Amino acid sequence: MSRASVFRKLEALYREMQEAYDEVAGKLGHTCDGCARNCCVSHFEHHTYVEWAYFWKGMKALPEAERAKIVHTAEENVRQARVVLAEGMTPSLMCPVNVDGRCSLYANRLMICRLHGIPNVLADPRGNRRAFPGCWLSQELSEKFGTEGRDVPHLDRTPFYIRLAALEREFLGAKWGRLPKVDSTLSELIVAGEPRF
Template sequence: MKLTSKAAFRKLAALYKRMGDAYADAATRVGLSCADCEDNCCTSYFQHHTYVEWAYLWHGLNALPEARRQDYLARAEDYAAQARQALDAGERPRIMCPLNDGGLCGVYEHRLMICRMHGVPNVLVKPNGQRVQFAGCFRSQALTREVDDVFVLDRTPLYRDLARLEMDYLGSKLRQLPRVDLTLAEMLVAGPPRF
């Protein structure tokens, strides 16, 4: 049975809280802090893959004052154009997220999963059993470079729960909809997901 948006958003907020707690624990264990970091991960080129997160992002965006929302949408248009140029030139884009205001996220409570989990050393075990390990951001790598027993966050259960929530949110539409593979800016430019 398909979840209502309200129910899905409530479950997603709870999952995001778990992600935040897991991230905070992992960051503490490796001594990672984002304070005064010269390499802002908000310039990383991330693609996102769930309709439920896309809809929740728009839920947060729609709660903002109109002028602020329009500013973010204009920035998203610019971001998307710059990213296309970089990709066409064979380069990986490094552009500031359109929701970043002086180092802070303009929709912090509604930010997407990768924005919450990036940085700490982590591992993901895919459904086929393949294990994918990430060393973390540059600062995290520097902190753990000479550490023998680095704590690695297993994000597999969190991703599994997000995938389950996506299935419950889409219901019977799951197999009919195209796969989401969009940057945050592209999600803004496209508008809220429709299905």
């Protein structure tokens, strides 16, 4: 399967994620507009080569000067994060592709960035379900649902993870399971450059 074909499937999956996200956010009354806090300082890792490559498709489309600035910021973020992590704390660093409060690679952002914020659940392969409350605003809105005796709307991430894993296998082909695992922040993926295998 060609890279372009896999990317089209990933784009379709991303659209479905957005629709599911919007549905839950709408029921909850959640919106990021005018938020006083920025979730782009959240520290989390990404785990697929296919998303890493798709993100770099967007990076390569940027003007060279803009791309170089992002790489420089990512390098600084990686350096600062290591210091903070060594002190036993969680880094809170602005994402290197956030420009003036907006994602400069919004169309190419990774799954975690797309689904972050609203209450969600995830089932592991053994069927154990883990619940995540969402961002501070979602938690405040969820409390209101609880006091009114209503069930809190939430997003089930599980089917999206399953389909993303299938796309990862398709993308890597015979190399699936033979490459090092991806466990990297976005800054680390930027510093590492486009994945080559």
